[in-house]
Amino acid sequence: MQDLIIRNSSRLELSMRVMDVLVLETAGMLASIIHFQAMIGETAPIHTVLLHFCSGLAFVLFAQLGLYTSWRGRSMPEMFVRVAMAWGLVLLIGLFFSFLIHHVGHVSRLWLFYWYATGVMLLVAYRIIVYGTLRHLRKKGLNSKRVVIVGYGSTGQEMHRRALAQDWAGYDVKAVHADPTDAGKISDPAIVRINTVEEIHNYVIANKIHEIWITLPLVASPKMQELQYLLRNALVDIRWVPDILGLQMLSNKVGDFLGFPAVDLNQPISSGIHGVIKELFDKVFSIVALILLLPLFVVIAVCIKYTSPGPVFFKQPRLGLNGKQFNVYKFRTMKVHREQGIVTQAAKNDSRLTSIGGFLRRTSLDELPQFINVLRGEMSVVGPRPHALQHNEMYKDLLELYMLRHRVKPGITGWAQIHGHRGETDTVDKMAKRVQFDLHYIQNWSLWMDIRIIAWTAFKGWTGANAY
Template sequence: MRDLIITNSSRLELSMRLMDVLVLELAGGIAGLIHFHIPLADTPPIHTVLLHFCSALAFLLFPKFELYTSWRGRSLPDMFMRMGAAWGVVLLIGLFFSFLVHHVGNVSRLWMFYWYACGMTSLIAFRFAVYYVLRYLRTKGLNNKRVVIVGYGSTGREMHRRALQQDWTGYDVKAVCADPEDADKILDSSIARINSTEQIHQFVVANHIHEIWITLPLMASPRLQELQYQLRNTLVDIRWVPDILGLQMLGNKMGNFLGLPVVDLNQPISSGVNGIVKDLFDRTFAIVALFLLMPLFIVIAILIKRSSPGPVLFRQPRLGLNGREFNVYKFRSMKIHQEQNVVTQATKHDPRITPIGAFLRRTSLDELPQFINVVLGDMSVVGPRPHALQHNEMYKDLLETYMLRHRVKPGITGWAQIHGHRGETDTVDKMARRVEFDLHYIQHWSLWMDVRIIIWTAFKGWTGKNAY
């Protein structure tokens, strides 16, 4: 009973294909009533011909778009996108068919549009119904797939955890094959231990296993080749989930390079088209901000000149995108002084800070000229804060992921700053926490995230107990 659906998967697929044909036939009839207000049979015959032709074509072409493969554990939006593309291709072929039979002028394009919309709505509703019925059955222990996990590192344990928590996906981990030190981390006594990879095939056959998940690390290439040979006669689904959770990455997008599949390990999300959108947003926002803040800039400039001799703006070299050096602009908050190849961070009650400078630093108003850097393309409105060059040299060897911050443009404000990580970083732990927040921002960037950070900064992010 538990394997009833799995053992009859071919019959289930055939049933779903026939149901899709029925759904599309009914959707075409409904579209005819919506558009023509009469049964489709009373319209020009080409519509009825197209109805049956496209429905039959869907029966043949939909499998080519993998609409009937097992979708457990996969994204529903992806399936619906495939379905929309498949149904669109079918209707385009139908329109071309009507052109070949010289009846294209008699076909109502609006009816075809209604048919596409009604068909997609009906197909999605049918898929939802099937999906949630199967999901319910899996939570009851029916239609489950038995799994063996090979490797029990961080990724193997995470896959096991997700299989347990997401019981609606219907994966039941029966055994683990791992090194002794990893096998000791298996807490469930009901999970069988397979001591060597040579025993996997025998266990799979004896226990009617449906899938094998290989979660060995990327550097285990020789073991993977050996395992592939040992499992050559094992006729079940085998998935390789590379153990990459231990790698500090900015992204893991799959791509194609020189005709071969590649994985981008440190490509930020805010690159490519997203990067163009972010850059346009940054420069537009900065130009508007500079225009609106001009009166404030004039007042601050007068106060700085009255407080102590020296320029209004202070420039200091920083590392920008991909380590390119640029000069960051700030309102001068200190008296003119010389530093001998060492940047000394400002501390509480620092005598170098002028009275107006203390106010500017406490409220972060000294950072406002960096909108000029944004217009010039050196910075973003939101991003990791740029640090002094000497600090980069110091922390790049102390924190292994420190330099990943420079894979994006630095920002005037950032995810770390609105969470309180501002001001002096006098310990490695403080810098580590700031870097952790910076990498979270880079890995999870979105334009909406930038907007949220800007709003948060405007209302509560300008001051802080560590800003001096």
């Protein structure tokens, strides 16, 4: 029973591929009923042709686009995005096919939209059921994969901890090979200790191990070469998990550079095509926000002018993407004054605050003009908050990874802010905690993560005990 699903993974994949075809055929027929109020056979013949052509194409292409690879330990929202993109690509190819056969003019675009939306919803819905069932089985100890960990430093220990904590992923660590200095860190007596690398292959064969996780640091390259030779005949999945916890870099994307594979150590996830998506989202969101917030802008501007002399907006230089300097916009919350070479953060009961300024800062309404910065391309809706230049100079020497937060555009709100790390950072520990959350955001960015942060900010993130 333990290996039943694993042994039949190819049959499960075939079942899912057939199910996808049935789902897409059903979605197309539902789209016809929704749009035409008729069965698809009663509409223009091109719709029936596209229905079967795209459904058959999905049977072939979905596998090539990675929709049936093992999704253990990976993000489900990422899977749903991949499903939506794959189905969209299939429909685009189908539309191009209808152009080639000179029937594109007879295709209803609204029917295509309904088919796409219905198809995505049904594909996602039944995947939730399938993967939810698999996760439930794994929590019960079924359909789990037996694992050997090679190396038990900080990365090996963290991988072991996550395998235990995320039991829905279905990884069962059976044995560990560790250096003598790390062997004492294995606290579970049920874990087998493999003393030498030469014994790993025999243990894997004898105990029907499914995966080997190599968590050795980069400096252990001689041992890696030895392992590569010793495990050359091991017909199991071998994963190398580099000591990224030790390197503490932003990413480890592998790409081609001058004909050689190269690893980008500090390239944020939100770059390349992801950066284009994020930029487009920022532009659309900022335009909509500025239009909707215009009446509020007028009210706040009148209040500022009424309560104290001076300009409505406050500008101050900040560091943006890759250290490029720009002026950040805010509603003015303090009386007009000059800083004497040092920027002093606002503190509780600060005498410099205007009568309306304290309210604007507590509710973060003073930050709203930064949608202008987003529209100008200087900021993002979500990202690490920009700090005063003097604070950057101070903390870059006190915190080792501080400047890595400038590898992305600063944001109006961020992962740190919705977790309570906003307002005054009067100690190094407070700033270190904020930077920790900022780096987590950069390392784990997704469009879905941005949407969650915006939603959280809209409902709960505008105020806080540290905002003054």
